[in-house]
Amino acid sequence: MNIVLVLVDSLTRNCLQAYAPDSPCRTPNIDRLAARAHVFDNHFVGSLPCMPARRELIAGRKEFMWRPWGSLEVFDPRLPSEVKTGGYHTHIVTDHYHYWEEEANGYIQSYDTTEMIRGYEVDHWQRQDPHEEKPVWVRKVEEFRAPEHIGQYYANVKDFAGEEDYFSAKTFGSACDWLDRHARKGKFFLHVETFDVHEPFDIPEPYESMYADGATKNEFNIWPPYQVYDDLNAFMDQTTPEELAFLKSQFMGKVTMMDKWLGTLFDKLDEMALWEDTMVILTTDHGHDMGERRAFGKQHPHFDSHANIPLMIWHPKYPGNGTRLSGLTQTVDLFATIIDAAGVELTPANRHSRSLLPMITQGTPSPRQAVLYGTFGQGVCVTDGAWTLLKSPVPDAPLYLYSTAIFRPLIVDNPVDGRLAKPPNKPVDQGYFDPSVDLPMWKIPIKVDPRTDENFLFHRADDPDQSENLWERAPDARARMLRLMRELMDDEGFPPEQLARLGLEETVAA
Template identity: 35%
Template sequence: MNCIVIVCDTLRVDHCGPYHQGRPVNRVMSPEQPDWVVPTPNMDRLAARGTVFEQAWAGSTPCMPARRDIYTGRYEFLERGWGPLEDDDYDLPRQISGSPNGSLTRQLAQGYPVSYMVTDHFHLWEQGAGNYHMGYTGFEFIRGHEADAWKTDPVDFPCPDERDHKVERHFRNVHLTRKSESDYFCAQVFTHAAEWLKVNQAHENFYLHIDCFDPHEPWDPPEEWLKKFDPRGYAVGKWTSMVPYDRWENHYTPDEMRHVQARYAAMVALTDHWLGTLLDKMDELGLWDNTIVIFTSDHGTYNGDHGRIGKLQTHQHDACGHIPFIIAHPHHGRGERRSQLVQLVDIYPTVLSAVGRPCPPDRHGVDLLPVLRNAQAPTRDYAILGMFGKSVSITDGEWTLHQSPVASNQPLYWYGHSTAKFIPYGLGPFENGRRAVDCPSWPMPTWLSDKRHDPSERINLLQTRPDKLADMQRALAAKLAELKAPAEQLERLGISGQSG
């Protein structure tokens, strides 16, 4: 069986057709969203062939921690933050294809599937995380997105953001290389992936990993796509392609905020449009009969929800933590939906099962192929997610607890040899396999939500439901024990006295 995994960065679940099902965005999850419907016909097309998981949750956030969950099948955020793969990680492409950089002929003769990555996600090769591509049989990088240090030509170019911001690199890059819509990054990613399928379709049991940085910022869609959501297009006052990770009222008027939401929606619609290039190629080549396709995102983003915009700054409420997750299987679950809890760590064992490779022990993920075959097959009782050193969230799909650390945010340790580069933390010397971490206190109060009656998590039941708070804290303590998380996490979170 072949397997294709598609990860679109920063894709809100309520902007995806299989989840909004034609409803205006403000009636799906968050009333702070606009009243428009975001058309995603190709996500709908994929869902019609596959199974839509309604209770899919991220794990470690943001971008690269989520990818380490995917590449190792283990939650990263309880042990360290943003960083590279470690030497003792059983990363997914190596489990599929064996040792890289050898003879492809020998690899195939030994029965290993071919693995290939197509991406424009520059974090994969920059300092602080730059080795996620190394295990593949082959890879293709699309250059130039966001802060990719690529073009240096001393030319003048339009840049809506401040010139001292790293995104200045993006606008220099696109000024020198972008001539038409087909040069937009999501277009290049899916076009290259489709071309790879055409040339490599004869391989047996291949694994294609597509990591598309869109619809992550910068949000600079073609104007005709923007006008679908804001008829003014770019004929507005000052606009920027990046957003501050903050309360939006500190930076925007309501009209300006609506324009930001329009640019994000346009990037989602554009990304979906070019996803169709890949799906068309699968139709043309008849690959649906022997290929599993997994479509998901690393996380969402706040876009007015809880008064905020951007990521990182508060708990993993639905706008960030609830993600799209669709699996199209040749024989099972066509056009169906599932309510089991699934997470990004599940990609690892599912892919290995699909391509016929063994799964190493001590993984946190669940093979989802049995769930496609049997709608009653279990996955997990609780999903867990968070960002290193911040709050830890746990949900059973009906209740969600966002447990904040104690005021000192201690004790906290960073496990592994890597150091904090992209997102800095105060790290001590490496001793006994870990580094002590000096992490600022977390300003957000612990939050308890009843999602059956409050799906957008606007009401904190911390004080009015102490019984349920205790239940969820016990569940969190038990989950951390099950995962063999560092013991000090219970003390840091103030739940060391809870029992499973």
């Protein structure tokens, strides 16, 4: 059986009619996959944001308790290498430029073959012209973002003639070309990953005006700030309902454009009769909030709006025909699922990832009763499907990252340059801090500015929008969920100082 993994960055499930039937966003190709596949209703993030999520996919390891965004560790298994032992040719085609940045080394090198589509976001692909007069929409973004960021993106895309030049078109087109050349040469694992629908929300016609009600990107900012808190607050203080509506229209337009080109991949599977012997997985790394609660992106607190994410799996021998699965699952579980589908046994067994294949092939319940997720240095979240608790850190509590290497982490929450480059940000110890790792690790103090110290508790069925915080009003549920959080932490592993940082010293596992 062949395996195709399609990863669409920042794909918010509430934008998809397969999950939100009243959504105005049109995605006919995702809809046709949903009609034939198993659809997972309670699939959640694990480690956020982009590269921490990909470490879960590629290495099967949650990292948000231990370290921020960074390279793969030397002790990490590599999904392509594991699958390869089952006789598969492995290939990735992606425009996700973080894969070839210094701060994220090791993720794609183990694929047999790789194709990189250049130019997304601030990928250093084309040279910026400092003397060039920038168009109005670029200057609008410069009001709240570093000019070199939008300037790099503009340099990359300014010569695009039409939608065929944009990134999802190139990525899915390259995947189709690869199938034409290689699909008949033996079993394959094809990883197709588009950075769409990530910001900036720049799209050509007909998508720019498709949901925009006459507005254009010359009027409104298409790349609002969110990593730097002061910039986010300044933007939110001056924005308007019309600008927020336009941003959502551009996000939906980008989703629809991506869906069109995803359809070319599905058409290729039709043309080559590959559905008959190919497992197809469609998912994302996280959603993307669009100004709700004065926030953008995927930062803590991790409300369901970006933490409860889409997952659809087609298995040729066990067609779902739209079957909905309500069991709790997580990003990290796709590592074990793909290895299981490839008929390969991982030795030693993975600590964090659990195969979802029995849910599809045998109708078994989810291997999880609850899930734990979060962002390094920010809060930790837990849900059992009925209740969700979001726990923020205690102010000024110490924080350390743990790694076998001293690397340059990409800190995406209120970044401050040089956090690890100058004393006292140097290793304070080395040892075997993680019992699941048989190598010594550095213990390095690091500063992360939490976005909030507020805690949240929600009942998901009664309050699907998570607008009513029950932290103070439901003490029994709060205590039970805190015990559940501690139980999952004990099971998955954590540095001991996290107990004080999260205010859990007196909390014992359920």
